Amino acid sequence: MELNLTRVDYMQVGVTSPRTMKLLPEKKHKAPQRVAVADQTGVLQCFNMKKGEAQVAFKTLPGTKITRVELGGALGSPSDKVFIATGSEVRGFTKKGKQFLGYDTNLTESIKTMWVSGSHLFLGGNYIFNHYIDCKDEDYYLCSDRINDVLCLPMDRIQEVTPVLACQDRVLRVLNKSNMLYEFEVTGPPQSLALFSEEGGSQISVTINNQTIVVYLNRTTPSLRWGVPNDKRLGGILCMDNFDMSGDGIEDLIVGRDDGTIEVFGYDEADEPIPKLVCESISSLQGGVVASQGYEEIVACTYAGWIQGLTTEPQQKKAGPGDMVPLGADTQNKLSTLKSEIDTLQAKVLQERDKYHIAAMSDKAISAVPQFDVNDKFSLNRDDASYILSIEVKAAIDNVLLQSDVPIDLLDTEKNSAVVSYSSCDTENGNFLLATYRCQANTTRLELKIRSIEGQYGTLQAYITPRLQPKTCQVRQYKIKPLSLHQRTHVLDDTRPMNTLKLTGQFSLAEIHSWVSYCLPEIPERTPPGDSINFYFLSTFLDTQLDCLYKKGEGTFRSDNISTISILKDVLSKEATRRKINLNISYELEENSIPDTLRRIHPKLEYQLLLAKKVQLIDALKELQIHEGGGLDFMSPEYRQILEESETLKDEYKKQPCHLERLYGMITDLFIDKFKFKGTM
């Protein structure tokens, strides 16, 4: 499958939320479609392209921010009605722009996700899922963790209404009315869902943070079809669509990521071209026809509101010999209108600037600049147990100051081109890291990699200054939790010997829940329903496990890694003391657990040591190769193999810097913690 795509810019709207752009269907096959897009200023607009110019068909007035756009219509007819979710309200517009529906759901949570099918409306808030038929409340489900996406299996195939929820706690929940049919566990928190219909059931593409899997679901059995691991370390996925780009009659899966890459996968084969867009995260995309009849394209909308097409239409210019390509007449026009717009704006801005400066002289005036939007993400990368911090602003970023009150390491990522500078730190003022990132012109997105140490917890702060007058900066805080390298899981290996930490005292369920969520990532902020709560965790670095079971007045934590228990004990007792709660702490040290954990670390350690040794040898062996001029027969097969694999070995070594040192550190901690618990240290 070979795709040749060229990029075209259409227009720019305000900052957009994920999945707020849709293409309206056209009756005629491959006829140019209209684009409906909504932004965070609350404006929904619908436009089509005519001779390279965007022509707006309708535009609503600004209001509260729009979080989702979906298309709908009566079953069997084309879905050409636009539904938008804003706050707790759902509005419907015809393709002409007439509002035919304004429905206030009176939900306490604002709507995060929406799915429309005929007269059925499915809404997801943070934790609550609601199903309406003709705007009448039908079903209701309360989730134990955040709902990331909602969809409903196609009703023309499956008679009963079967909604599917993608939840933060790594499961897909399939519902029947207000009850759960079954749960299907996936490898990470699912972010978004897309439907790919098939006889009998439905394939659903699920994106998990930065990988894609396809799951086959019906009312009784789920099965995993295939998954695409994220080998290339691309960013997280925000949106997907199914559309036949390759023209082979089968729909392809298109995926948009937050680092600006778009991928196209064939459903039958997993080989894909990756057209790279700009360095802005893609908030929504869809396949269709927009610019000119007959040419399929991927229309993508970025966070900053750029709407762009990746079209199959060749954009070659008929350039003859000579220096300059004459600019097309329409481009010429476009440029001149833009220029005049800029000029008037410039004049206006100058006027306002003067006004601002005059105001600065008076005593009573205040200067207050509206908060700019920052799209940031701080997520654990499983592969190398490090955190990725991405920051995106609508205007270009001037500089970012990073400050941390715990020791952390900043790693270089190839994706950013900013000049980093470390400042000397004064630890007595709580500064363990002070670094500035000075960005090159036109950088709107910055990605950083951070390595944390378990047991060292605190806050990382980023002061973000965009290149915008009057200059302001915004602080963002990111918690580095005591057990920062742990990840939620749903299975526990019961055969391992486990150490136990038991807490008893006068505390409520909500209190202990808040302490646990203080220690561990991926825990819902809200206390889940029920009398007792049970979570399983896996260390992304050592693959050791942790079992948390707690209820009012009692908490039990079990782990095969004594260091994990030690960290938990320290943090929990500190937290409880801070709130003046008396805790009884008891622990059971399982002697067997230490050799067991060491045995678990051993292969990793051995592998890393061997890798380090091999990498060390590469240069020397290469030198020998040069000295001896070609013939390598005298070398042992082991060395010859190192030489042959030198590139892959080096790559692997580069991928996980300091891995060995981290392992050493963890083994040392294990030793110290063992004796700490035994009371001899």
Place this chain on the structure above:
Amino acid sequence: MLVPVFTLKLNHKINPRMVTVGKYDGIHPNLTAATTAGKVFIHNPHSRNLSGGRASELSLDSDISLLSINKGISAVAAGSLDPVGVSDMLLVGTQTDLLAYDVQNNTDVFYKEAPDGVNAIAIGKLGSIDSKLAISGGNCALQGYDIEGNDLFWTVTGDNVCSLALSDFAGEGISELIVGSEDYDIRVFREDEIIAEMTETEAITALCPMTAGRFGYALANGTVGVYNKTSRYWRIKSKNQAVSIHSFDLNGDGVDELITGWTNGKIDARSDRTGEVVFKDNMSSSVAGIVEGDYRSNGNTELICCSVEGEVKGFLPATQEQKGNLMDVNIEQEKVREMSQRKQNLLLELKNYEENAKMGIIPANTQLQTSLSIRLDAEGQEPHVDLFVCTTNDTVLRAVLIFAEGIFEGESHVVHPNLNQLNNTLHVPIYPPKDVPVDLHIKAFVGCKSSTQFHVFELTRQLPRFSMYTPCTEQVPEPKSSVTFTVNERVQRIVLWINQHFLLNNELTCDGDLNAGFMSLRGSGPIFIQMKSGGQVTLRTDDMDLAGTSSRQ
């Protein structure tokens, strides 16, 4: 615009900055570079006749011959030393010696001990010296040898030499030697006289002569720029480091562009005037060197880029016909995009003024005040220059960022006080390591204690050259050493100069003869500036570096 014309994989590592091209037989250019194990390889695709002596042919089907130097190589250069200048000679420098080698005849031409090491080699005519010289730069020393190995030129310079270039700096038809060294200085020598000196912000790792007295330079911190005589045209800084710079005319306008090869494998060509990028390409690993030569023997000079992994790429300037097609098809799009981005920025700014509400409120008349002074008695701190920052009301300073080059470890210094110690004043201690004037770009985050959004106040202060000196308060014995010279100025002018270049609490005034004493905060002793009304100036100090710097002012 450049078009790639050939790529080669040499399967030999190339040491960074040790690549050259020599016409050892007088006709064919051969790519020559230092590789691992103390060897130099010569890529010779045109003829094959090397063997015996130092050279050994790798295998029959290879175009590469290897020279064993058997020491760590530190510099490689090729050029002709004989007056006729037909065939080139290879010069190889190590940390202990310099070898001139005739590749064609496979013999050593001369071999010189170099106790100061050889960090850089330049070949060519220097000033009025008749014969061509091979000039080597080591630790503080510059030495030039002719073809017989006679030592015709010798002088000293400030620090370890990192880079050398020969260029007609003054535009008088003879070449001067430009020397970049580890003390951040670029010095221009007309034979053994220094005619210009420019201070940069890091060690100068590469220099290259360009058209009409201009030259390009690269620093160890990732800066690349162009000087026109003593004034800098432009500079840019990247997070990667420039390994090699080369001048090459790629658009046929008769003016060379600056080609830079970076550690991340990027190659870019920039206009010598503005620094604007006119061409970019990528290698798969770090660039090791950029040279030029007619490598395909068809009369066109190619730009040849080599990577550390032994990948070689040759480029040619595009012909007229190709140019049209090579124009980026997206150029219109780019233009529209750029304009739209500008429009967007203006709209956002307008919105900022219109929506004067919500967050991060501070009184509009808040001002930021800064002052520089010398602090001798701060508790637990060495004597230093103190930058005092305060706001004019009870708003707090959340953090202060100072961007300045050459005085901090990186390019910036951050002061971020604890949340419960926030107030409207901040002291920033500064320890300038050298006597250079520095612009301090100060960014202060001003707001309230609980704000999440702050106003950023930006201003620039200049730190005077001699800010690390304080007037002597008590009697100090005068230093024994001194520099004496005569200037054609009134005493008042010198007093004015002192007031501008020192950090003084009270302006210095003087009637009659001047005698001002200053004490170094770095502990390198006092300096006395004395001047008689006749114009005779005496600088008394035991710090030779300081005497030099201050007398040149």
